[in-house]
Amino acid sequence: MSVYSMTGYASAQHTPARECAEGDARNTASSRLGIEIRAVNSRFLDLSFRLPEELRGCEPALRDKLNARLKRGKVELRAAIDSAGASVVCEPSTRLLQRLNAIQDNVKAWLPAAQPLSVAEVIRLAVDESAPSKDWQAPALALADTVLDALLSARExxxxxxxxxxxxxxxxxxxxxxxxxxxxxxxxxxxxxxxxxxxxxxxxxxxxxxxxxxxxxxxxxxxxxxxxxxxxxxxxxxxxxxxxxxxxxxxxxxxxxxxxxxxxxxxxxxxxxxxxxxxxxxxxxxxxxxxxxxxxxxxxxxxxx
The missing domain is CATH 1.20.140 (Butyryl-CoA Dehydrogenase, subunit A; domain 3)
Structure with a gap:
């Protein structure tokens, strides 16, 4: 059996592709899930988690995984979902542009000093609208296993x-x-x-x-x-x-x-x-x-x- 250090670090990313506009498979954007685990020495096993709202429900399962494979150390698991990185710009639909224009006119009627929407803001809203709701729990648990394997290898x-x-x-x-x-x-x-x-x-x-x-x-x-x-x-x-x-x-x-x-x-x-x-x-x-x-x-x- 190997000797394991309590000190180690490992990280990994998961980037599933998704469609940006219905019927247009070429317009794709990506949300990236990242998980990292840091560990230092401690007398006992001390676990802490920093998770986005989408992964709050994963904490008990993640805790069980770490408890099953780690015995001692101060361990911090961080997860983040980055939806900003898109390799292809999504084109807003005509329906979305009409709705945004109507909303903007209504806002300016009440707030004449309000700034108009920029192109970047419109594109971001198009990405948000086209993004289907995704269950990140299964990918997060699978990715946690990968990161935990890498952490144990580093500690070994x-x-x-x-x-x-x-x-x-x-x-x-x-x-x-x-x-x-x-x-x-x-x-x-x-x-x-x-x-x-x-x-x-x-x-x-x-x-x-x-x-x-x-x-x-x-x-x-x-x-x-x-x-x-x-x-x-x-x-x-x-x-x-x-x-x-x-x-x-x-x-x-x-x-x-x-x-x-x-x-x-x-x-x-x-x-x-x-x-x-x-x-x-x-x-x-x-x-x-x-x-x-x-x-x-x-x-x-x-x-x-």
Whole structure:
């Protein structure tokens, strides 16, 4: 199953031809139906519609379509019917011209200052008169399916890009964890030797009153306490486990956004603990680099459905 982004955009148009004058198939004008869907990230599925009056009755069916195929995201569907674009000018009928002329004379009789009709206004009225009433609901629902298919394709492509980014960051985090793992035994050994050196110096000051066995035992005790204090084996183990689960979920795909977000929080917690237990500058740098990568992952995971 694919990984889907919550971000996407798609649009399509439907332009049915219609007759402009009865009996004259050459005089045709077109009304164009357009639908676009925009989607951005959101915690839940939030739908909004901007529809013309002709399509108000479609909203429940459109809502059902979106609910059936989208799980999360702030989604806006816009539809518009544009009847202005006509490739052929409709010729007004004689009957229409006579009626318009009579109406204009009647208006001017009462309103002498009224402006006469222009040619463009007459042609527009001819188009409006010749336009048969059309039921746009069936074309709108069919077009919505087309736009929704395109939106899902766009979200899938974006999801594939996000998945590739996550795989890359997971690999980098594994590399950093592998660098951190051998640092702890080295730090413990260095600290143990430091304790021994300091105890030897103390023995020299006491002129040999303390035995070497006492010095070694004391150094081992201090080194053990130090090792417990800086031990990050559990953090690295949990971090590796979270990375395995992240990789598994991304490969599985589907509705994984919320689970990925939770795992990112857990990764950040382990990286923070790693930094707080740091006893060497190199380990601190590793912790900082990890948190940078995890933050990059968090930003992208917010867009996954």
């Amino acid at each position: 492509r974006e999801g594939a890009r996000l998945a590739a980014m996550l795989f890359d960051r997971i690999a980098l985090l594994r590399t950093l964890a592998a660098k951190a793992e051998p640092l702890i035994p080295q730090l413990v050994a260095q600290q143990r030797q430091r304790f021994l050196d300091r105890w030897s110096q103390a023995m020299a000051l006491t002129e040999g009153q303390a035995t070497s066995d006492m010095a070694q035992d004391r150094a081992l005790t201090e080194a053990t306490a130090f090792a417990i204090r800086i031990d990050v084996a559990e953090e690295l183990t949990r971090l590796a486990s979270h990375l395995d689960e992240l990789e598994r979920l991304v490969k599985k795909g589907g509705e994984i956004g919320k689970r990925l977000d939770f795992l990112i929080q857990e990764l950040h917690r382990e990286a923070n603990t790693l930094g707080s237990k740091s006893a060497a500058l190199e380990l601190t740098h590793i912790s900082v680099d990890m948190k940078v990568l995890i933050e990059q992952m968090r930003e992208q995971v917010q867009n996954i459905e």
